[in-house]
Amino acid sequence: MARTWRPSAGVTSPTEEPSGDIRSRRRADRARRLRAGLPGLALVAPALFFYAMFVLRPLFATVQYSFYDWDGIGPSTWVGLDNYVRLLTDPELIGPIVNAFQLILYFSIIPVIFGVIAAAIIRKLGASKLALASRTVLFLPQVIPLVAAGIMWTWIMASDGVLNQFLSLIGLESLTRAWLGDFDTALPAVGVIGAWVNVGLCMLLMLAGMTKIDPALYEAARLDGAGAIREFVSVTLPAVRQELGVAIIITVISALRSFDIIFISTQGGPGNSTLVPGLEIYYLAFFSREIGQASALAVALTALVLIVVLPLNRLTRTESMS
Amino acid sequence: MRTSTREVLLGRAILIFVMLITLIPFVTLFVTALHAPGTYPNGLSLPEEFHWDNFVIAFQSANMAKMLTSSVLIELGVVPISLLIATLAGFALGHLEVPFRRTLFVVFVLGLTLPFEGIIVPLYYQVRDYGFLNTQWAIILPLIGLFMPFAVMWMRAHFVNMPQDLTEAAKVDGASTWQLFWRVHVPLSRPAIASLAILLFLWTWNQFLLAIVLVDDPTKRTMAGALGAFQGQWGTDIPLLCAGSLLILTPVLIVFLVFQRQFVAALLQGAVKG
Numbered sequence: 001m002a003r004t005w006r007p008s009a010g011v012t013s014p015t016e017e018p019s020g021d022i023r024s025r026r027r028a029d030r031a032r033r034l035r036a037g038l039p040g041l042a043l044v045a046p047a048l049f050f051y052a053m054f055v056l057r058p059l060f061a062t063v064q065y066s067f068y069d070w071d072g073i074g075p076s077t078w079v080g081l082d083n084y085v086r087l088l089t090d091p092e093l094i095g096p097i098v099n100a101f102q103l104i105l106y107f108s109i110i111p112v113i114f115g116v117i118a119a120a121i122i123r124k125l126g127a128s129k130l131a132l133a134s135r136t137v138l139f140l141p142q143v144i145p146l147v148a149a150g151i152m153w154t155w156i157m158a159s160d161g162v163l164n165q166f167l168s169l170i171g172l173e174s175l176t177r178a179w180l181g182d183f184d185t186a187l188p189a190v191g192v193i194g195a196w197v198n199v200g201l202c203m204l205l206m207l208a209g210m211t212k213i214d215p216a217l218y219e220a221a222r223l224d225g226a227g228a229i230r231e232f233v234s235v236t237l238p239a240v241r242q243e244l245g246v247a248i249i250i251t252v253i254s255a256l257r258s259f260d261i262i263f264i265s266t267q268g269g270p271g272n273s274t275l276v277p278g279l280e281i282y283y284l285a286f287f288s289r290e291i292g293q294a295s296a297l298a299v300a301l302t303a304l305v306l307i308v309v310l311p312l313n314r315l316t317r318t319e320s321m322s
Numbered sequence: 323m324r325t326s327t328r329e330v331l332l333g334r335a336i337l338i339f340v341m342l343i344t345l346i347p348f349v350t351l352f353v354t355a356l357h358a359p360g361t362y363p364n365g366l367s368l369p370e371e372f373h374w375d376n377f378v379i380a381f382q383s384a385n386m387a388k389m390l391t392s393s394v395l396i397e398l399g400v401v402p403i404s405l406l407i408a409t410l411a412g413f414a415l416g417h418l419e420v421p422f423r424r425t426l427f428v429v430f431v432l433g434l435t436l437p438f439e440g441i442i443v444p445l446y447y448q449v450r451d452y453g454f455l456n457t458q459w460a461i462i463l464p465l466i467g468l469f470m471p472f473a474v475m476w477m478r479a480h481f482v483n484m485p486q487d488l489t490e491a492a493k494v495d496g497a498s499t500w501q502l503f504w505r506v507h508v509p510l511s512r513p514a515i516a517s518l519a520i521l522l523f524l525w526t527w528n529q530f531l532l533a534i535v536l537v538d539d540p541t542k543r544t545m546a547g548a549l550g551a552f553q554g555q556w557g558t559d560i561p562l563l564c565a566g567s568l569l570i571l572t573p574v575l576i577v578f579l580v581f582q583r584q585f586v587a588a589l590l591q592g593a594v595k596g
Contacts, residue, residue, distance in 0.1 A: 030396045033421065039499040040420035047411035054431050054445070055395035056468025061444030072447075118340060121333040130337055135586055136579075140348065142589060143578045145528040145546035151553055151567050152347035155354065155560060162350050162366045176432070200344060208590050217527075235590050258545070259532045263391070264553060278531075279441040285443045286535065294443050302440035309435050310465050 011289075026282065040180050065295035072291050080244040083296035093297065094271050094281040097304070099187060103276065106191025107198055107255035112247050115202025116240075120232055122203075130260050136143050138200030150264030153179060153193045180266050186274045200255065202247045209243030210236060249312050263304045333463075355564035359395055362560060370450055375559065380566035384555070388541040389548040390573075392458060393527060399462035400526045402565060404469045409511070412477020413503055417484060427478065433471035438531050449536055460536035460546060469522055476592070480514040481507070517588035518582060527574055545570050 014141070065085055070076035087093050125131045141149060157179035158163045164176040179189040213236065221231045237244070259278035262268060268275035277297055284294035327418055331467060350366055357369040378384070400468055415427055416419050445464055446455075454460040484507065491504045508515075526544060533547020540551035549570045 033419070037419055040414040040418035040423075043410040043418070043499075043503075044420060044426060045412035046407040047430075047474055050407065050463070050467040051430065051433065051470040052467075053476075054448075054464040055436065055441065055470070056429075056449060057442035058444040059436070061448070062441055080504050118336050118454060121329065123418060125333045125337070134337050134341055137344055139578070139589070140344060140575075141585055142526065143574055143585070145530065145574070147528075147530055147546045147549045148567055148571050149347070149555075151549070152351050153561065155564070156347060156350055160362065160364050162346070165364065165366060173376055196343070196347070198456060199340065203340070204586070204590060240569060242377060252435075253435060255437060259439060263530075263534075264550065278437065281439050281443065282531075282535070285446070286524040298440045298443060301437055305435050305437055 001296055003165060034264055042058055044116045061299050062228055062295045062302075063264075065291055066288060066299050068292045071289040072285075073289075076145075076292070079292065083292050084300075086293065087296050087300055093280070093293075096268075096275045096277045096297075097300070098188065098260065099274060102187060103191055103194060103251055103255040106188065106249035107111040107194035107258065110191075110195050110199040111202045112244070115206050115247065116201055116237075116244070119206035119210055120236055122207060135204065140200070142201050144266065145261035146285045147264050149193055149197055150261045153189075155216045155267045157189050157192075163207045177321070181270055183270055183273050186266055188266060189259075190262055190274050193265065194255065194258065196260050197261075202251065203246045209240035213239045245312055249309055252308055252312070253305055256308065334389070344465075351568055353570055355410065357561040359562050360503075360559055375566035376561055376567060380562050381569055384552055385541050385568050386546075386569060387564075389543070389545065389570075392542050393545045395463075396458050396461050397523060397526050399458065400465050400469070401522050403514060403518060404466050404473055404522055407466075408470060408473030408518070409477050409508070409515060410503070411474045412479075412483050414505055415474065416478040416481030417486075417489065417507070418499070430471045430474045433468075434475065436468075436471070438468060440533060442535055445532075446535055455536060456538050456542065458542055461529065461532050464532060464536075472592075473518060473522065474519050477511075480511060484510065493578070505590050507516055517584060517591065520584055520588045521592050523577070524574065524585075526555060545573070 067078060067080060068076040069079045071081070120310075121135070122131060146203065158179040159176070159181075163179065167173065167176050177185065179185050217235050218231060221235050226234065244263075257278055258276050259282070262274055262276055262279055263282075266274045268279050278301070281294045281298050281301070284290045340378055353366060354363055356372045356374070357363040357376075357390075359372070359379060360375055363369065415423055420426065424526055449460045449464065454463070488510075489502060489508060492506050497505065497511075512552065528546045529544045530546040530550060533543040534550055537543045537547065540548045543551070549567060552566050552570070
């Protein structure tokens, strides 16, 4: 700003740039850029409107509600951080969060591991008819509503269901039970449904990543005397890093925010053994009418997803830039 | 490449095994749907008589025609509007000089991982205050907003890769921004828009949480929401429940099988981009 102010009267004609003055030129520049940007802003406006109205506004409201005690009808009282304190101390509220983390094993870790290994083996089949058919079949669980997956599996794992029928057939009758109604097996049983939904997606993601690998790399690895496992670790895995990261992110999110499957198959029971944060928010807000507490849990869930996903996201992005 | 027969055989076996596991629930659902209504079939067993009329009974008693109409209405409300405004925003953010471009983009991206459960409570009160509770609008309007982070990011990623020369050329020819958008960029973006349409269709059809919280009447919900009510109503009549579930599954399955190639590509790309 310490520049000398040089009057430039007489230099500008009405048709040229309005002024030689730097400050006002800058201002004019900015104004022009803003004016030039206005059509662009107008194009963004409708999307921003819906997003602000139905996502950002309720998001802020959730944070706001979480500091109050409110039954949804009467007056609300400010309680500060009480709802969050209860979130961290009340076992009834910690339980669902712990359950969600346990579900990561079934919704994410198992399908990803299985997907990577299966894809590595299937890659060798090339474009056979079987491999093509599998693209269709394995996608079915991704396409149908999760609710439908819940209904199918509830019936399969019922006491008279296919699973018990199969176990009796191979002489494991002692293992049969109502899988979703048993305190010990309900959570893993729900997890199996999630694994069923996610495994196909993981496998196809991995396959998509692996088909991009230059076959010459494998030739080189084999020439160097690498075995199948060595080849997998030093050629395949690094090449599919991005797809692997994506598969982990998607499936971890699906575990933490699980709702549909559990709502249909167990409603969180027996006891609270399959209760997850999403379901607990629903119960707290619309049944026990603890809006503040439900909102605190909602904030915690939103934050939790971000905390878990952000570091994973960085992992995939650095590689994808190259 | 040296690939041993043993490896190929192992690959085949694994693939067939995974496909079987994937298909068994569908087969179970189908076989069970053919049992006599009101019975409690034992596992996977063929009925003595095939009760095809279960599908008719389920269709009529669940008021399925109304459910379908409602789902289609919701799709018609959500998908075209979302596509239009996301394409506009993606075009601006990816291809034009927009003030606060980075900030705007980051604001949208922030919504990508947001679980719907995170905002469902205030959304209920908001929709109630607008008087939309228990109507299709209660699902349509919030869903458009909730799709924006992904949809805008998807379209922006597409427009970022469009050559700038194209725009320069059109500008030289005297095209306005609006003409540039409609005449030049939209026609060139059909594949990206089509993929997005498929994804949004699917996510709308399968939307469950918004449906059960914001709409009480199953005949005004999405199909997935209706299916939830369906289970509550008929949880005890397994064959009819299975027949009804199959009916509700059929439309998505048909759309999937018809647009299979685009579907798989869109879902995989959507996964990578999201």
